[in-house]
Amino acid sequence: MHVKKDDKVIILAGKDKGKTGTILKSFPRENKVIVGGLNLVKVHQKARKGGEKGQIVDRAMPIHVSNVKKTDSTPKRSAGNKSNKASAPTAKPTVKKAEKKATKK
Numbered sequence: 001m002h003v004k005k006d007d008k009v010i011i012l013a014g015k016d017k018g019k020t021g022t023i024l025k026s027f028p029r030e031n032k033v034i035v036g037g038l039n040l041v042k043v044h045q046k047a048r049k050g051g052e053k054g055q056i057v058d059r060a061m062p063i064h065v066s067n068v069k070k071t072d073s074t075p076k077r078s079a080g081n082k083s084n085k086a087s088a089p090t091a092k093p094t095v096k097k098a099e100k101k102a103t104k105k
Contacts, residue, residue, distance in 0.1 A: 001028055001065050009068040011038060020071060024060070032062035039063045 003009055003023055010020045021035040040058045047054045 001026060001031065001033075003033060003065065003068060003070050008071050009033075009035060010071050011035065011063070011067060012069055013067040014039065014063065023068075027062060030062070031065045033065055033068060034060050034062050035068065036060060 003026070005023050005026055007023050008020060009023060011017055016038045019038055021038045023033050024036045025034045027033065037060065039061050041061050042056050043059045045055050045057050
């Protein structure tokens with residue numbers, strides 16, 4: 001899986017598309033993750049004790065890994081991108097064809 005616990009992710013598909021959150025738990029065998037505060041479903045919870053009432057609780061449900069994308073608050077510098085290099089690009093001086101023929105003769 002390309003994401004793990006405590007990674008910041010953005011939701012790519014579903015009812016919470018475009019929202020960001022943190023991964024609370026991952027299920028590698030099922031290729032699913034639980035993102036905190038997203039993909040919430042109302043679950044009816046039965047009363048546990050005699051005098052207690054049942055209630056409706058919001059519960060975060062797993063979402064498939066293909067529907068999340070890892071986001072990083074600090075962009076990483078790739079190997080090919082050397083932005084801290086202060087030197088200007090060196091360009092070869094251009095010589096026109098007519099000048100080349102004139103210097104050749």
